[in-house]
Every structure is written in structure tokens, then in C-alpha cells.
Amino acid sequence: MIIDCHGHFTTVPKTLHEWRRRQLEHTGAVYGAPLAISDDELRESLESGQLKAQRERGLDLTLFSPIAGQMGHHLGTLEQGIEWARVCNDLIHRVVQLYPQNFAGVCQLPQSPGKDVSACVTELERCVKELGFVGCNLNPDPSGGYWTDTPLTDRHYYPLYEKMVELDVPAMIHVSSSCNPCFHHVGAHYLNGDTTAFMQFLLAPQLFKDFPTLRFIIPHGGGAVPYHWGRYRGLAQDLGFKVLEESLMNNVFFDTCVYHQSGVNLLTEVVPHKNILFGSEMIGAVKGIDPRTGHHYDDTKRYVSATPHLCDEHRHDVFCNNALHVYPGLKYRCQD
Amino acid sequence: MIIDCHGHFTTVPKTLHEWRRRQLEHTGAVYGAPLAISDDELRESLESGQLKAQRERGLDLTLFSPIAGQMGHHLGTLEQGIEWARVCNDLIHRVVQLYPQNFAGVCQLPQSPGKDVSACVTELERCVKELGFVGCNLNPDPSGGYWTDTPLTDRHYYPLYEKMVELDVPAMIHVSSSCNPCFHHVGAHYLNGDTTAFMQFLLAPQLFKDFPTLRFIIPHGGGAVPYHWGRYRGLAQDLGFKVLEESLMNNVFFDTCVYHQSGVNLLTEVVPHKNILFGSEMIGAVKGIDPRTGHHYDDTKRYVSATPHLCDEHRHDVFCNNALHVYPGLKYRCQD
Numbered sequence: 001m002i003i004d005c006h007g008h009f010t011t012v013p014k015t016l017h018e019w020r021r022r023q024l025e026h027t028g029a030v031y032g033a034p035l036a037i038s039d040d041e042l043r044e045s046l047e048s049g050q051l052k053a054q055r056e057r058g059l060d061l062t063l064f065s066p067i068a069g070q071m072g073h074h075l076g077t078l079e080q081g082i083e084w085a086r087v088c089n090d091l092i093h094r095v096v097q098l099y100p101q102n103f104a105g106v107c108q109l110p111q112s113p114g115k116d117v118s119a120c121v122t123e124l125e126r127c128v129k130e131l132g133f134v135g136c137n138l139n140p141d142p143s144g145g146y147w148t149d150t151p152l153t154d155r156h157y158y159p160l161y162e163k164m165v166e167l168d169v170p171a172m173i174h175v176s177s178s179c180n181p182c183f184h185h186v187g188a189h190y191l192n193g194d195t196t197a198f199m200q201f202l203l204a205p206q207l208f209k210d211f212p213t214l215r216f217i218i219p220h221g222g223g224a225v226p227y228h229w230g231r232y233r234g235l236a237q238d239l240g241f242k243v244l245e246e247s248l249m250n251n252v253f254f255d256t257c258v259y260h261q262s263g264v265n266l267l268t269e270v271v272p273h274k275n276i277l278f279g280s281e282m283i284g285a286v287k288g289i290d291p292r293t294g295h296h297y298d299d300t301k302r303y304v305s306a307t308p309h310l311c312d313e314h315r316h317d318v319f320c321n322n323a324l325h326v327y328p329g330l331k332y333r334c335q336d
Numbered sequence: 337m338i339i340d341c342h343g344h345f346t347t348v349p350k351t352l353h354e355w356r357r358r359q360l361e362h363t364g365a366v367y368g369a370p371l372a373i374s375d376d377e378l379r380e381s382l383e384s385g386q387l388k389a390q391r392e393r394g395l396d397l398t399l400f401s402p403i404a405g406q407m408g409h410h411l412g413t414l415e416q417g418i419e420w421a422r423v424c425n426d427l428i429h430r431v432v433q434l435y436p437q438n439f440a441g442v443c444q445l446p447q448s449p450g451k452d453v454s455a456c457v458t459e460l461e462r463c464v465k466e467l468g469f470v471g472c473n474l475n476p477d478p479s480g481g482y483w484t485d486t487p488l489t490d491r492h493y494y495p496l497y498e499k500m501v502e503l504d505v506p507a508m509i510h511v512s513s514s515c516n517p518c519f520h521h522v523g524a525h526y527l528n529g530d531t532t533a534f535m536q537f538l539l540a541p542q543l544f545k546d547f548p549t550l551r552f553i554i555p556h557g558g559g560a561v562p563y564h565w566g567r568y569r570g571l572a573q574d575l576g577f578k579v580l581e582e583s584l585m586n587n588v589f590f591d592t593c594v595y596h597q598s599g600v601n602l603l604t605e606v607v608p609h610k611n612i613l614f615g616s617e618m619i620g621a622v623k624g625i626d627p628r629t630g631h632h633y634d635d636t637k638r639y640v641s642a643t644p645h646l647c648d649e650h651r652h653d654v655f656c657n658n659a660l661h662v663y664p665g666l667k668y669r670c671q672d
Contacts, residue, residue, distance in 0.1 A: 140518070146482055147518045182476070182483045187535035187571050191560045192528040199523035220567075224527045224560035230596025231556075234622030234633035235523050260566025266602045286570030297570035 002301065003323040003330070004054075006172065006219055006255045006279030007062035007103075009092060011049035013041045016091065020070065020084060028077045035087055042095060051102060053282050057301050063327065064092055065106035065137050069185055071176035074144035078112040082119050085110040089123070093131040104330055105133035106172065109160075111142040113149055117160040124160070128167045134329030136164070138171040138216075140197045145180025145189055152197055153204035161211050168328050170215035170253075173197040186285035194223025201252055202236060202244070208251045215251055215326050217277060221258035221267050229270040245272060253326055255279030256300045256318070259286055264303035273314040277322050278304055338637065339659040339666070340390075342508065342555055342591045342615030343398035343439075345428060347385035349377045352427065356406065356420060364413045371423055378431060387438060389618050393637050399663065400428055401442035401473050405521055407512040410480035414448040418455050421446040425459070429467040440666055441469035442508065445496075447478040449485055453496040460496070464503045470665030472500070474507035474552075476533045481516025481525055488533055489540035497547050504664050506551035506589075509533040522621035530559025537588055538572060538580070544587045551587055551662050553613060557594035557603050565606040581608060589662055591615030592636045592654070595622055600639035609650040613658045614640055 015037050023031035050062060066088035073081060089107045096105045107127035109120040120136075127133040138160070141147050150156045152173070164171060175185075175193035183189040198218055201207065208214060218225070225232060229244075236244055253275045258264050268276060279300065286297040295302055304310070304318055324330050351373050359367035386398060402424035409417060425443045432441045443463035445456040456472075463469040474496070477483050486492045488509070500507060511521075511529035519525040534554055537543065544550060554561070561568060565580075572580055590607055593615045594600050604612060615636065622633040631638055640646070640654055660666050 146484075147516050148482075149518070151518050180483050182485075182487050182536070183532060184535045184539060187538065187568065188528075188532040191531050191564060192524075195527050195531075195560060196519060196524040199520045200518070202523065203520055221563065224531060224563065227557065227560065227563035227599050227602060228527060228594060230594070230599060230626065230633050231622055232523065234595055234624050234626065237624045238622060258564060258566065259570055260606070262602050262605050263563050263566060266563060266598050269598050270596070286567055286574060288570050288573045290566065290570065297566050 001061070002059045002319045003278060004059050004062040004280050004282070005217060005277040005323050005327070006257055006281045007050060007064045008067045008281070008284060009064060009095065010067050010283050011045045012067065012091065013037050013045055017070070019087065023080055023084065024076050026080070028080065030079055030083050035091070037091070039094070039098060042098060046095065046099065049283055051099065054102060057299055059301065061101070062103055063106045063135065064095060064103040066092060066108040068137065068174045069177040071108050071137070071139060072144070073111040073139050073142035073176055074113055074179055078110065078115050078119060081110040081112050082123065085123050089127050089131065089133070096132070105131055106135040106137060107133045109136055109138060111139050113142045117157060120160050121163045124163055124169070125167065128169055128329070132329070133169070134327045135169050136171050137174040139175055140173055140193050141175050144176060145178035145183045151200040151204070153200050153207045161214050165211050165213055168213070170217060170326050172217040172219055174219055190220055190285070191223045194218045194220050195225060198222060198225045198232070198252065201248055202232060202241070205241060205247055208248070212250070215253065217253045217255055217326065219255045219257055219279065219281065221256060221263060222254035222271070226254065226267045226270050249275050253277055253322070256304055257281045257298070258300065258303070259297040261303045261306060264300065265307050265309060268307045268309040273310060273317055274322060276318045277326060278319045337397070338395045338655045339614060340395050340398040340616050340618070341553060341613040341659050341663070342593055342617045343386060343400045344403045344617070344620060345400060345431065346403050346619050347381040348403065348427065349373050349381055353406070355423065359416055359420065360412050362416070364416065366415055366419050371427070373427070375430070375434060378434060382431065382435065385619055387435065390438060393635055395637065397437070398439055399442050399471065400431060400439040402428060402444040404473065404510045405513040407444050407473070407475060408480070409447045409475050409478035409512055410449055410515055414446065414451050414455060417446040417448050418459065421459050425463050425467065425469070432468070441467055442471040442473060443469045445472055445474060447475050449478045453493060456496050457499045460499055460505070461503065464505055464665070468665070469505070470663040471505050472507050473510040475511055476509055476529050477511050480512060481514035481519045487536040489536050489543045497550050501547050501549055504549070506553060506662050508553040508555055510555055526556055526621070527559045530554045530556050531561060534558060534561045534568070534588065537584055538568060538577070541577060541583055544584070548586070551589065553589045553591055553662065555591045555593055555615060555617070557592060557599060558590035558607070562590065562603045562606050585611050589613055589658070592640055593617045593634070594636065594639070595633040597639045597642060600636065601643050601645060604643045604645040609646060609653055610658060612654045613662060614655045
């Protein structure tokens with residue numbers, strides 16, 4: 001059993017994008033129109049996309065969420081964001097119903113710059129209790145590249161964390177698109193969001209004292225963090241905090257969305273294997289085939305399989321068991 | 337001959353900070369007060385700090401610039417920034433005069449959010465022609481964490497690039513402190529700045545067509561970039577650009593400020609050795625001793641010496657020759 005903890009519905013039929021465009025033209029009002037996408041259209045978009053790659057690469061289950069870059073928390077009003085999150089999450093739910101063996105749901109949250117998280121709490125509860133979702137995506141920068149909201153460790157987020165703990169679901173930290181011309185979305189903003197979130201967690205040990213079972217996945221291999229593991233170990237030491245492996249590693253996990261062998265080697269060398277979850281973000285940021293290997297850059301299973309820093313037991317943890325631990329909602333379907 | 341391309345005067349006597357504090361209290365006006373720091377005070381601050389470490393670690397020459405975190409381009413007016421840059425750069429010049437064998441000058445530029453770069457051009461020319469400086473630090477985010485200015489590839493910066501080319505000096509891309517509570521300065525903002533700048537360069541090949549000899553050093557081992565080298569190679573490919581090694585590597589260089597062996601191994605494995613310059617940023621972000629090695633985290637010479645991915649000839653390039661190539665102003669003093 002190989003679980004990919006990081007997939008977005010990037011191949012969604014264009015009807016969804018058109019729906020969103022029209023909704024935002026409603027200048028602040030809820031749109032209310034139905035989303036006309038048939039089951040056949042959903043099947044088609046997946047059979048030629050994520051399911052095809054799943055089969056070719058030998059993956060079993062993908063934790064599937066709405067397109068990160070289209071969450072667009074900085075667009076429209078909070079009310080529109082609530083409607084948009086419901087529409088996107090309901091579509092993921094339909095995918096999971098069509099392919100229950102292949103996908104498990106992870107929800108988008110209706111965050112909005114400067115707004116409290118009460119709508120996020122409501123949507124998370126709906127998705128977990130009514131739709132059977134196993135996690136959520138949490139945007140550390142709802143402003144879309146201007147970083148005008150509070151750090152993730154601020155009490156602003158505590159109502160959401162209380163609900164996550166109550167429901168026993170984790171959050172993947174994931175920015176959306178960037179409306180700041182300084183930041184290319186997948187080439188800068190995504191990785192910056194990961195790096196920034198990790199440092200916020202490092203600086204605020206109180207968060208995980210307040211919520212000992214709260215769990216975050218930092219995607220894209222943890223941004224810059226594993227590459228700078230010595231810097232973070234040294235900063236924690238200089239600041240008088242516990243060593244990273246004791247302070248954060250019950251609560252913070254990294255995926256393996258690093259698109260070359262050397263990067264996954266480093267990740268698996270420096271980060272405890274219990275804190276690494278297999279992920280590929282397929283089909284996502286990089287779609288091409290690496291001419292040096294003849295395989296897709298984002299076929300991260302190959303790198304995890306080849307790294308010399310995991311024994312077979314630990315490799316199996318990365319591919320499967322760690323996801324079952326971090327996403328307890330998966331257990332009912334993943335008896336290996 | 338070992339050249340450390342990345343050092344700041346972090347041990348500067350407190351008198352300088354006090355001067356800056358009083359200047360900013362002048363609410364926009366130029367301060368005009370002299371800076372009362374004696375040569376003995378300068379010697380003392382260096383002999384017990386950077387010079388001590390230089391000798392202990394076997395380094396020969398440090399490219400020395402004002403404290404990056406204190407550039408504070410977001411503070412005060414442009415006029416105050418001009419005065420502040422002159423004061424800081426003149427102090428570096430005094431250090432170089434006191435220890436011409438140990439230090440070469442790199443200047444701070446009087447950037448200011450939303451302002452054109454004419455003052456930077458003037459100060460760069462003064463520092464290079466009158467003070468013998470060999471490079472400058474260029475802040476990709478003068479706002480201090482809100483990223484409200486243009487990307488580095490915008491024509492906004494072209495007058496500065498014209499002057500850099502004319503004087504044949506490179507710029508190290510280096511943010512200053514963060515006034516955004518989301519970003520810890522050395523744990524997030526610094527690395528984000530590096531990652532962001534690289535992606536800006538990748539996206540705008542026209543810049544290096546316009547300025548074929550323009551050279552940038554991206555510090556802190558290139559932020560997240562080498563760890564995600566596959567992502568960047570894949571993005572360049574998907575976007576229809578040349579491969580990175582052909583498009584950027586005549587103009588973009590990385591230092592070795594990565595504070596553990598695994599990180600430097602990765603850097604030297606994936607980035608062409610000609611694009612790596614030895615650097616430590618000593619005394620800087622991380623001051624402690626790694627209990628796993630018994631040596632300072634930032635004693636990066638040990639990692640560069642130990643990486644299996646450099647032959648002796650290439651290691652010498654990283655330690656010395658590449659810096660002589662990127663900073664031609666060094667040549668008169670570094671006959672190896």
C-alpha cells in the first residue's frame with residue numbers, strides 16, 4: 001500500500017473555473033448557480049490524468065484536495081469564499097465516491113484575509129463528519145503574497161486547531177496563488193510558505209503544549225528546511241529551545257515532493273523517517289520528463305525507493321504507515 | 337588562499353546602533369552627527385570576533401559588508417537611508433584600511449521602498465571608485481517583509497545594473513530585517529529572499545541578454561533552490577526556457593552558507609562547481625557549536641573540505657578562484 005499524501009484536482013473540468021469567474025463577477029454576493037459537471041466528465045479528467053499516473057507509478061491511494069492555486073483566499077468576500085470552498089469540497093467528495101479505493105478527501109478552508117476562522121471551523125466539521133474527509137489545507141498567507149495576516153501560531157487560529165484536535169485531522173500547510181509579482185507561485189511562493197510556517201512553529205513551542213496532538217504536514221519537502229537543517233538546529237539551540245527532534249517532531253511532518261534524487265536523499269538523511277510522508281503533488285507544478293532519468297520529475301516514488309537512507313521497514317513507514325498515523329481517518333480503508 | 341565571500345560587521349561597537357537610533361528620531365531629517373568610534377574599538381570588536389574565527393578556521397580574506405539586518409531600508413526616509421549607507425560603508429572602509437590583508441569592502445545601498453535607484457548608483461560608484469570596494473548588497477525587498485516593490489528583473493533596477501556592469505562589480509542578493517511578524521529574519525525572510533530572487537531571474541532571461549556580464553551571488557546556499565534543483569530544472573523546461581546551466585549559470589552564483597554537511601554535499605552535488613563561492617556569514621545567524629560535530633555550525637570550511645562531490649581542483653575554485661572571477665576587484669590583492 002502506497003499512500004500519496006499530496007494531490008490536487010488540477011485536471012478539473014474547465015466548468016469549475018468558469019463557475020468561479022462568474023461568481024467573482026457577482027461583486028461580493030453569493031452566486032448560487034449549480035455546478036454542471038457530470039460524473040463522466042469527472043471520470044474522464046481523472047482517468048487520463050491522476051488515475052493513469054497512479055497506475056503507471058504503482059501508487060494506491062491519493063489524499064486529494066481542491067487545486068491549491070485556485071483557493072484564492074484573497075479573492076472575493078468571505079461569503080464567496082465559503083461558497084467556493086463548499087463547491088470545491090463537494091466536487092472532491094464526488095471524486096472520492098466515484099473512486100473510493102483511489103482517493104480520500106482533504107478539504108479547502110474558507111479563509112479570508114483579516115477574518116476570523118469560524119467559517120473554516122464550520123466547513124472542516126462538515127467535510128469530516130458529513131463527507132468523510134481526512135484532513136484540510138491551511139493557507140499561512142490568505143493575502144496571496146503580501147503576508148498581512150498573523151503567524152499560524154497566533155491565537156487567531158486556535159478555534160480551528162481546537163476543532164482539528166477534536167476531529168483528529170491534520171492540516172497540510174499550503175499557500176494558494178500569488179497576486180504579488182515578486183513571487184512566482186510554484187517557484188517561490190509555495191516554498192517560501194513552507195519555510196515560513198516551519199520557522200513560525202519553531203519559534204512558538206507553546207502551540208504544541210496547548211495542542212499536543214495537533215499535526216501539520218509541510219509540503220514540498222519542507223520548503224528550504226531540510227536543506228538548512230543545521231541552521232534550524234542551530235537557531236533552536238541559540239534561542240534556548242529543545243532540539244528539533246524533541247520539540248517539533250511529534251507535530252510537524254514533511255512530504256517528499258522534491259523532484260530529484262539528491263533532494264530526497266538529503267531529506268531522508270536529515271529528517272527522522274517518522275516525520276516523512278510520501279507525496280508527489282502529481283499532477284502539479286512540474287509536468288515534464290527529466291531527460292537525465294527518462295521519468296517524470298514528479299515521480300517521487302522512484303527517489304524514495306532509491307534513497308540509501310531508508311531501510312525497507314522505514315521506507316514502508318514513509319510510503320504508508322506514517323500517513324495512517326498522521327491521518328487517522330484513513331485507517332478504516334487501509335488495512336495493509 | 338581561502339576567500340569568504342559573505343561576512344557582515346555584526347560585532348560593530350554599539351555606538352553605531354545608537355547613532356542610527358538617534359538618526360531615526362530626527363523624523364526624516366539628515367542627522368549630521370559624527371560617528372565616534374575609535375580605531376581601537378574597531379580592532380577590539382574584530383580581534384575577538386571575525387579575525388579570531390578567521391585565524392582559527394584558516395580563512396584568509398573576508399568580503400565584508402555592513403550588518404544586513406541593520407540596513408533597514410524600510411526605516412526612515414530616503415535621505416536618511418543615504419546618510420546611513422555612507423556611515424556604514426565608511427566604517428567598513430576603515431576596517432579594510434586597518435586590516436587590508438583580511439577584509440575587502442562590500443557596500444550597503446541606500447534603497448528605499450518605492451524609490452528609484454539613483455541614490456544607489458551614486459553610492460555604489462563612490463564605494464568602488466573612492467573606497468576600493470569590490471561589490472554591493474542588493475535587497476530584493478526594501479519594504480522589509482511585505483514585498484511591495486518590483487521584482488529584481490524590472491527595468492526599475494536597470495540604472496543600477498548599468499553601473500554594476502560599468503564598474504565590473506557583482507551584487508549579493510540580501511534582504512534586511514523583517515518588520516513582518518510572519519517572517520523570522522534569519523529563519524525565514526533571508527531564505528525566502530534567496531529563493532524568490534532566483535525564481536525572478538529564471539523567469540526573465542531578457543535581463544542577462546541585456547546585461548551579459550551582470551553577476552549576482554545568492555547567499556545562504558541559494559535558499560531553497562539547490563534542494564529543489566529538480567523543480568527548477570523542470571519549471572525551466574515546462575516554461576520553454578534553456579536548461580538552467582546554460583541560461584543562468586554565467587550570471588548567478590551561490591555561496592556555501594549551509595550549516596551542516598548534508599546540505600553542502602547536496603549543493604556541491606547538483607550545482608556546477610563554477611557557480612559556488614565559499615562563504616560562512618560568520619559571525620551571523622547561528623553562533624553555537626554543533627554538539628554532533630564539536631564545531632561551530634557556521635564553520636562551513638569543514639563541510640566544503642569534506643564534501644565528496646568536489647575534486648581538489650574544483651574545491652580550490654570554490655575556496656578562491658570563483659571569488660576572483662566574480663569579484664574582479666579582488667585580483668590585485670589575491671595572487672595565490
